[in-house]
Amino acid sequence: MDRPMKSRCPECGYIANSIPPTHKCPDCGGFSHDWLIYDWDSFASIKRRHLSYNVAIICLAHAGLLTALILGSSPAVPWMLALLIVPAMVSGWRCRRQLRDQSKYQGHKAAIVFPWFSGFGGL
Structure with missing residues (x-):
């Protein structure tokens, strides 16, 4: 069974289950296209x-x-x-x-x- 690929905010390090559709971090509010695969x-x-x-x-x-x-x-x-x-x-x-x-x-x-x-x- 495939597990969801987590993503990491490059600004604050917040780890989400997926990249938010708006690319805006829910934790720090920063916008970035450079979300990292975690x-x-x-x-x-x-x-x-x-x-x-x-x-x-x-x-x-x-x-x-x-x-x-x-x-x-x-x-x-x-x-x-x-x-x-x-x-x-x-x-x-x-x-x-x-x-x-x-x-x-x-x-x-x-x-x-x-x-x-x-x-x-x-x-």
């Missing part, structure tokens, strides 16, 4: 999935780098693909840090669904 389980699930994507990218980049070194490749493409290690490692580090700090969780925006390599957010 659901640790979905956030942690998304971050674990992003972590697995990052591990796969790191492994593929290492394989490409080793192939380029072994074959003595001079074209720039394998070397440029090897540079994907850097953002994958940074994103993986951030995902692990966020998963460890559940007490600091304040809610998340819907844009975190997309990983960093999709170009729609993530980092």
Whole structure:
């Protein structure tokens, strides 16, 4: 059974069962379009999935780098693909840090669904 997704007011931290239709907080009276989704389980699930994507990218980049070194490749493409290690490692580090700090969780925006390599957010 699906449970309702809670929302959090970005101004005062009030937690509601859903975003009010007027986007006005019933507690502080502040208006905001930036209400946060307050659901640790979905956030942690998304971050674990992003972590697995990052591990796969790191492994593929290492394989490409080793192939380029072994074959003595001079074209720039394998070397440029090897540079994907850097953002994958940074994103993986951030995902692990966020998963460890559940007490600091304040809610998340819907844009975190997309990983960093999709170009729609993530980092």
